[in-house]
Amino acid sequence: MKSSLFFGILLSILAAGCVSPPVQTGNPAEYELPGLDNTTIFYLNVSSVQVVENAINTTSVAVFIGESSEMNFMNPVAVDYSGNNASFNVSTERIFGKVFAHFDFNSPFSGFVAFTQYVGQDFNYPLTKNGTIRVVLPINYTGSGFLGVAQPQADNITKDASGREVLLWEKPYPEYKSIRVKYHHKNAPTLLYYFFFSLFIGAVLVLGYYYFSLSALKKKRMIMEKDIRK
Numbered sequence: 001m002k003s004s005l006f007f008g009i010l011l012s013i014l015a016a017g018c019v020s021p022p023v024q025t026g027n028p029a030e031y032e033l034p035g036l037d038n039t040t041i042f043y044l045n046v047s048s049v050q051v052v053e054n055a056i057n058t059t060s061v062a063v064f065i066g067e068s069s070e071m072n073f074m075n076p077v078a079v080d081y082s083g084n085n086a087s088f089n090v091s092t093e094r095i096f097g098k099v100f101a102h103f104d105f106n107s108p109f110s111g112f113v114a115f116t117q118y119v120g121q122d123f124n125y126p127l128t129k130n131g132t133i134r135v136v137l138p139i140n141y142t143g144s145g146f147l148g149v150a151q152p153q154a155d156n157i158t159k160d161a162s163g164r165e166v167l168l169w170e171k172p173y174p175e176y177k178s179i180r181v182k183y184h185h186k187n188a189p190t191l192l193y194y195f196f197f198s199l200f201i202g203a204v205l206v207l208g209y210y211y212f213s214l215s216a217l218k219k220k221r222m223i224m225e226k227d228i229r230k
Contacts, residue, residue, distance in 0.1 A: 060105070154168055
């Protein structure tokens with residue numbers, strides 16, 4: 001009886017999750033907040049990503065922020081459709097190994113919530129709900145070509161007014177469980193070509209030096225053998 005009660009309490013704790021203290025809010029002016037319904041937007045910037053979620057007439061917004069650490073969640077903001085900053089409380093919660101951020105409002109809110117996370121150039125985002133996914137790459141970067149990877153393949157690739165490459169997936173979940181984008185600078189293939197070409201030239205020079213050094217040693221040996229025979 002006691003063991004059943006213990007496991008029941010433990011299960012309740014795991015189901016409820018572990019709520020972290022409130023997170024310090026950020027500056028809305030640092031975010032791009034376009035009017036896109038039912039769309040999650042990721043603005044990649046080599047070492048970080050700004051995430052923008054859409055909310056409609058709700059007092060609470062839960063966004064998935066990863067499976068590693070609650071600390072990788074910074075500068076949250078909320079702005080309504082009129083461009084006004086909204087008052088909110090935000091905290092992070094871990095549920096069965098997944099970390100969520102909760103934006104709580106005193107009254108029904110319609111607008112955008114956004115936050116910042118640290119990432120590398122191998123962007124991988126697990127999908128937890130259906131909706132449109134838009135990934136905006138930094139200027140002069142691409143997610144296609146020899147070094148680029150986009151899995152699954154984007155439904156559409158365009159460029160925005162700033163010349164940034166934009167990858168779009170229309171409701172990839174639940175067919176796909178995650179989206180991965182590995183992007184690189186547009187000059188990377190050219191630089192890589194010059195790097196391998198330099199290695200090739202270096203290898204040729206080393207082999208040439210070795211060949212001529214070996215030939216010189218053979219000639220010296222032949223001369224020494226002739227002198228000995230005399």
